[in-house]
Amino acid sequence: MPGLVRSFVGKWMVAASVPFLLVGCGEMGLLDPKGPVAEGERAMFFNAVVIMAAIIVPIIVLTLYFAWRYSAKAPRGRYTPEWSYSGRLELLVWSIPALVIIFLGGIAWIGSHELDPSRPLRSNVRAIPVQVISLDWKWLFIYPEQGVASVNHLVIPAGTPVAFRITSATVMNSLIVPRLGSQMYAMAGMDGKLNLQADEPGRYRGLSAHYSGEGFSQMMFYADAVSPAQFAAWAARTRAAGPMLDAPTYLRMIKQQSTSRAYTFRAVAPGLYDAALRQSGVKASERSSGGREDTE
Structure with missing residues (x-):
């Protein structure tokens, strides 16, 4: 029995330490947001x-309490075999889970609208557009206003909203910067907004x-x-x-x-x-219809 208790306590200590490990995970700290979207997701x-x-x-506390109070070795409760129903207890049993579901549903409803990836962020600064194309197996970032592009390196100005358009030239991928917020799937022929x-x-x-492959x-x-200023210089x-x-x-x-x-x-x-969006969309349609894919 002492070994079982130690195992139980050890598992709970490991589970309790997970959030702190995520916070201290540096670049991948999911609970250490650095943007309004990630902040809203953490909330x-x-x-x-x-x-x-x-x-x-x-429930955990009552389970331990009832196990102690009504144990066979030292029963402390009153035995009432004829008791079968209590309206008040039934109301309590069903109302608490119902309230939990209502509250969780409310959070999900509000969050899904407030944190919609395609919804522009509230800011006094105008958003800069960045176009993203997923390739095998790299990311292409195009800056239409600056007239430049980069591969596997995204440079953005801090404090400025970034409006991404995301697609894929090959198979489906998913773009995410965990400490900034939501992910968005990159799919051929689809123009995702983030x-x-x-x-x-x-x-x-x-x-x-x-x-998406090897x-x-x-x-x-x-x-x-x-x-x-550093962004303009870059x-x-x-x-x-x-x-x-x-x-x-x-x-x-x-x-x-x-x-x-x-x-x-x-x-x-x-x-x-x-042009890449249209081309990938045509190829995706040919693949889905069983047609020959144009490799030229």
Whole structure:
């Protein structure tokens, strides 16, 4: 029996330490948000935990109490074999779980609207657009206003909303920067919308949260949140050197396999994202209908 108690206490200590491990996990600290979306998700998580604890903790306490009070070795309760029903007890048994479900449903309803990935963030600063294309197995980020692009490296100004458009040129993936907020699936022929913001400068790790093949484990990138002045300087440096991202270069990137190297393009052909969106949509339709896929 003492061994069983030690095992039970040990498991509870491990479970209780998980949130603190997540907070101290640096780049992947899910409970250490750095943006308004992630902050809202953490608030939802803690509110749900408190509501569920309101029923779980009393149940655990009452279970231990009844096991002690009505034990066979030293019974302390009154034995009433004829008792079968209590309206008040029945009301209590059903009302508490019903209230928990109502409260959790309310949190989910409000959160699903307030934290809708496609909903623009409230801010006095105008959002900057970033177009994202998922490739095998790397991320392509296009900055249409700055006229540059980068691979496996996202640079954004801190305190400024970022409006992402996300698609995939190959298989389905999922873009997420855990400390900034929600994930969004990248699917061929679909134009996903995601709005995020970094409240303070820093380096945050991003990744694909959906298995997509042998290069999936290396499909990671860094999101560097910098000051607006540093962002403008980075865009100027990027425009001063490097290759141009045109249609032939993009087609070679599609055929190229996994790469974790980060590099930039000094210029981007106009309308490249929309053209890639249409092309991937046509290929997805051909695959779903059993037609021949055009590899040219």
